[in-house]
Amino acid sequence: MSEFLQAVLGFPTILFSFLLVIVVAYWVIALTGLLDLDDVDASWLGLAGAPAGVTLSIVITLGWLLSLVGGQLVSAVHLQIAVLIVALAGGWLGARLLVVPLRRLYPDERGPSRHDFVGRHCVIRTGQVTADFGQAEVTAADGSSAVVQVRTTGDDRLARGDNALIFDYSSSGEFFLVMPYERDH
Structure with a gap:
């Protein structure tokens, strides 16, 4: 030894x-x-x-x-x-x-994630969005679009056709939190 x-x-x-x-x-x-x-x-x-x-x-x-x-x-x-x-x-x-x-165990690119939508603009597709109900259409970075479940917080009121900003994702409820957003054209 x-x-x-x-x-x-x-x-x-x-x-x-x-x-x-x-x-x-x-x-x-x-x-x-x-x-x-x-x-x-x-x-x-x-x-x-x-x-x-x-x-x-x-x-x-x-x-x-x-x-x-x-x-x-x-x-x-x-x-x-x-x-x-x-x-x-x-x-x-x-x-x-x-x-x-x-290298096969550690791929270069990560797959798409729901968190990729956070910070993106969306358009409300249901009659209204509340703290319990709502859907919106969001466009991903690759140009594809998806209809996602959205919810508001506080007193925000959103209706069909309104622009909104996705600011968070709830993993437990599987929905996005949105707020009113005015787009600059």
């Missing part, structure tokens, strides 16, 4: 060992739900297609393994610096190969 600890705490593996501790802490926090895994994309590493947390975890883990093995094979200091460079390059290259199948 002491040989293993010596190898893990020796140069160049110690650099990756420190980073590996951070990776393990990251995943423990992520698994507890305290951290969102849909973080930034790792395209700045040339490894686009998966979240940076996943990609960096792969790079660091592979780099740690390569530096551990390489550090045991060479003892000269100038060769250990070469092991560090090879471990970094090997970790990056291995991550690049592993990220390709992961």
Whole structure:
């Protein structure tokens, strides 16, 4: 066991060992739900297609393994610096190969959502809209239109043909909240 600890705490593996501790802490926090895994994309590493947390975890883990093995094979200091460079390059290259199948798990575009209508103009299609009833036609960003359930709050009164602005979506009631809106033509 002491040989293993010596190898893990020796140069160049110690650099990756420190980073590996951070990776393990990251995943423990992520698994507890305290951290969102849909973080930034790792395209700045040339490894686009998966979240940076996943990609960096792969790079660091592979780099740690390569530096551990390489550090045991060479003892000269100038060769250990070469092991560090090879471990970094090997970790990056291995991550690049592993990220390709992961890209299917993290699609580039998210699907359409009802929340996409929030902030959009709509036209009332029912006789009136109250806090309990109403429908309106809204046009999506792609040009398609949909008739959606809408409700008002407070004393707002809306009737057929009135323009309104969707300002919120109620997931529990599956309706949009609207308010009167005068369009500038």
